[in-house]
Amino acid sequence: MTKIRLAPSYKSALKTKQRYRIIYGGAGSGKSHFLAQETLINMLQDNRYSYLVVRKTGKSIRISVFRLLVEMIAEYNLTHLFRINRTEMSMTCVNGSSLITSGLDDVEKLKSVANINRIWVEEASEITESDFSQLDLRMRGTSALGYQMTLTFNPISELHWLKKRFFDIGDKQAFVLKTTYKDNPFLDDKYIQTLQTMKTTDPQYFKIYALGEWGSVGNLVYTNWKKEDLSDIKNTFDNHFNGLDFGFAEDPTAFIRVHLDNKHKRIYIVDEMYLVQEHIDALARKLAMKINNEMITCDSSEPRSIADLKRHGIRALAAKKGPGSIEHGIKWIQGYQLVVDEHCINTIKELTSYSWREDKDGNAIPKPVDANNHLLDALRYALENEMIQNKTQVKFFKGGI
Numbered sequence: 093m094t095k096i097r098l099a100p101s102y103k104s105a106l107k108t109k110q111r112y113r114i115i116y117g118g119a120g121s122g123k124s125h126f127l128a129q130e131t132l133i134n135m136l137q138d139n140r141y142s143y144l145v146v147r148k149t150g151k152s153i154r155i156s157v158f159r160l161l162v163e164m165i166a167e168y169n170l171t172h173l174f175r176i177n178r179t180e181m182s183m184t185c186v187n188g189s190s191l192i193t194s195g196l197d198d199v200e201k202l203k204s205v206a207n208i209n210r211i212w213v214e215e216a217s218e219i220t221e222s223d224f225s226q227l228d229l230r231m232r233g234t235s236a237l238g239y240q241m242t243l244t245f246n247p248i249s250e251l252h253w254l255k256k257r258f259f260d261i262g263d264k265q266a267f268v269l270k271t272t273y274k275d276n277p278f279l280d281d282k283y284i285q286t287l288q289t290m291k292t293t294d295p296q297y298f299k300i301y302a303l304g305e306w307g308s309v310g311n312l313v314y315t316n317w318k319k320e321d322l323s324d325i326k327n328t329f330d331n332h333f334n335g336l337d338f339g340f341a342e343d344p345t346a347f348i349r350v351h352l353d354n355k356h357k358r359i360y361i362v363d364e365m366y367l368v369q370e371h372i373d374a375l376a377r378k379l380a381m382k383i384n385n386e387m388i389t390c391d392s393s394e395p396r397s398i399a400d401l402k403r404h405g406i407r408a409l410a411a412k413k414g415p416g417s418i419e420h421g422i423k424w425i426q427g428y429q430l431v432v433d434e435h436c437i438n439t440i441k442e443l444t445s446y447s448w449r450e451d452k453d454g455n456a457i458p459k460p461v462d463a464n465n466h467l468l469d470a471l472r473y474a475l476e477n478e479m480i481q482n483k484t485q486v487k488f489f490k491g492g493i
């Protein structure tokens with residue numbers, strides 16, 4: 093077995109017996125690595141450990157925590173000690189300890205999970221307080237190892253229920269640890285440099301992901317939104333609009349699907365996809381599954397990609413954009429209430445970071461920071477035609493900044 097090196101900043105987290113561990117802070121601080129390492133060590137040392145590891149969606153946990161655990165098992169030469177079931181996203185150690193990963197969207201799978209004594213919620217800012225309460229109920233009975241739930245997350249918004257519950261009100265049963273990239277001795281220089289450049293290019297991002305401080309809502313472009321579980325009502329929606337923003341290098345290609353309710357002035361965001369470096373054939377296939385034969389309005393800066401999508405049978409249109417279209421589009425959208433399906437975790441992430449630029453005195457200026465806007469740009473494209481048709485109402489809009 094290879095030696096497992098833990099980041100020293102997490103020592104206190106290893107010891108605490110509190111029911112809840114709140115491990116939050118900046119990006120790249122080693123939260124996920126620490127939790128994954130500790131999980132494997134525990135499982136190897138005591139056959140009574142029974143883990144449930146969750147994120148909001150099954151898709152996101154497969155490519156994050158489950159992948160990390162599997163890679164770590166290989167890296168530490170532990171392959172002979174764990175049996176991994178990739179389909180189920182679960183594993184058992186030869187001594188009998190067990191681990192199941194699941195999305196909270198997989199209700200049936202969660203129902204079948206019994207007798208767990210450890211829960212790890214990765215990216216806990218994605219889950220609702222009611223999700224948390226449901227998970228909490230799973231930790232009862234008699235376990236010789238006691239019960240513990242760990243929440244790892246970035247402090248995306250000062251309005252988040254996590255802040256209210258564990259920071260403003262506080263919880264006697266909670267252990268809280270904040271870490272930032274400075275606590276991670278294993279981080280490479282390039283990562284640190286990228287984080288540091290955010291200080292000027294994207295101050296909101298810098299605050300949350302470099303300093304690990306709660307995101308402020310002061311300068312956010314959109315505050316007219318709420319999240320809801322739309323699973324039960326989205327089948328009744330019939331006025332769909334689709335938008336696509338093409339990715340470049342590490343930036344994702346972003347797809348968004350909405351239902352527009354003009355009568356109640358609501359935009360329901362029902363579906364999203366973030367795809368990094370996806371081949372156009374695969375993109376077309378995935379889009380076809382989401383939108384069938386409907387139209388989709390795309391970022392016009394890539395006419396070739398639009399032509400390719402058309403060749404694959406997608407009814408792709410180029411957005412008109414034009415001068416002032418960003419500000420105009422934002423104002424138009426601000427005149428509606430956005431209701432975001434709580435499974436659209438990337439849209440929610442963008443909504444909590446997309447901000448106005450600041451002048452040198454820290455006052456907002458009416459130009460958004462060009463970041464955290466992939467899905468939100470796609471949203472403007474999706475509704476562009478509607479905006480043009482309803483242009484007059486923009487005049488009556490009051491609010492925004």
Ligand SMILES: Nc1ncnc2c1ncn2[C@@H]1O[C@H](COP(=O)(O)OP(=O)(O)O)[C@@H](O)[C@H]1O
Pocket residue numbers: 097098099118119120121122123124125126129276278279
């Ligand atoms: N104990 C460790 N050993 C080796 N590398 C580590 C360790 N902890 C963190 N890292 C490195 O730091 C990076 C960021 O850590 P990660 O756990 O993803 O941070 P966070 O979850 O806080 O964003 C990882 O991709 C990995 O390269």
Ligand SMILES: [Mg+2]
Pocket residue numbers: 123124125
């Ligand atoms: Mg992480």
